[in-house]
Amino acid sequence: MHGHAQTSDIRTAANILASARYAIALTGAGISVESGIPPFRGEGGLWTKNGEPPMDGYQRFMADPAEGWRQMLDRRNSDDEFSRKLAEAVPNEAHLAMARLERDGVLKHTVTQNIDNLHAIAGSVLLTEIHGNRTKVRCIDCGDRRPFADIDMSSIPPACARCGGMVKTDVVMFGEPIPRDALRESDEQAGRADCILVVGTSAVVYPAAAIPEMVLQNGGALIEVNMDPTPYTRHATVALHGRAGEILPLLVDAVVAARTAT
Numbered sequence: 390m391h392g393h394a395q396t397s398d399i400r401t402a403a404n405i406l407a408s409a410r411y412a413i414a415l416t417g418a419g420i421s422v423e424s425g426i427p428p429f430r431g432e433g434g435l436w437t438k439n440g441e442p443p444m445d446g447y448q449r450f451m452a453d454p455a456e457g458w459r460q461m462l463d464r465r466n467s468d469d470e471f472s473r474k475l476a477e478a479v480p481n482e483a484h485l486a487m488a489r490l491e492r493d494g495v496l497k498h499t500v501t502q503n504i505d506n507l508h509a510i511a512g513s514v515l516l517t518e519i520h521g522n523r524t525k526v527r528c529i530d531c532g533d534r535r536p537f538a539d540i541d542m543s544s545i546p547p548a549c550a551r552c553g554g555m556v557k558t559d560v561v562m563f564g565e566p567i568p569r570d571a572l573r574e575s576d577e578q579a580g581r582a583d584c585i586l587v588v589g590t591s592a593v594v595y596p597a598a599a600i601p602e603m604v605l606q607n608g609g610a611l612i613e614v615n616m617d618p619t620p621y622t623r624h625a626t627v628a629l630h631g632r633a634g635e636i637l638p639l640l641v642d643a644v645v646a647a648r649t650a651t
């Protein structure tokens with residue numbers, strides 16, 4: 390639970406958020422752990438258990454898209470633990486807290502590395518999914534995104550409903566460039582921010598991991614909520630160590646208190 394230090398740190402973080410001109414957030418797999426989805430690194434991480442995946446998934450997909458689609462559909466329909474947990478997961482208190490901060494006008498934008506769609510289900514709208522979204526497909530020719538459910542799967546690989554081009558999962562594969570629209574939007578948001586709330590990311594994967602650095606370079610404040618130390622912990626204005634599902638609701642309450650106090 391929270392010692393006295395944590396409570397005062399939460400109040401300090403809340404004051405920074407409440408008085409920020411343009412606060413944004415960057416989230417990673419850690420924010421979804423309490424929804425039952427394992428992270429990638431650290432304790433219980435998928436890469437910790439199985440080793441990092443091959444870095445040429447995108448190149449292999451492009452070499453044989455039909456086979457790539459067949460493998461992807463098999464994975465989605467498989468009842469392996471990770472697929473099942475992804476399909477069953479619901480937002481936890483941390484996602485709901487982020488959506489509340491957005492609704493209250495405190496959080497101007499969230500960039501997430503997660504593909505689990507939980508921020509959207511929780512109600513976050515001002516959102517950039519920099520690694521894509523598992524419930525969507527994306528055309529690599531025209532960039533059109535739409536729900537998986539809307540795609541005509543009678544032919545594999547499915548053709549884009551808008552331009553007839555090549556459609557793939559919206560999830561950014563290893564070796565695949567980050568879609569230009571997502572990259573541009575996350576860069577723009579980072580450039581505008583005077584405060585960033587970094588939640589549940591080991592901050593080692595780029596370009597997402599460069600976002601907090603941009604905010605620090607612009608003299609902005611960094612609030613970190615994480616279970617383990619990261620490369621940003623020592624640069625954080627406030628580093629809150631613990632579970633996002635416990636800390637974020639406390640942070641939201643403290644922000645509400647700080648805003649009513651002023």
Ligand code: APR
Pocket residue numbers: 416417418419420422423428429430431434502503520588589590591592593594614615616617618619631632633634
């Ligand atoms: N609350 C807060 N933080 C947590 C929790 C929790 N309940 N559980 C774990 N964490 C922290 C861990 O300490 C770790 O630092 O969340 C972080 C998760 O780090 P990663 O597993 O590396 O996830 P992420 O940073 O999102 O990975 C980035 O790597 O493999 C790629 O595309 C994948 O988007 C992913 C990217």
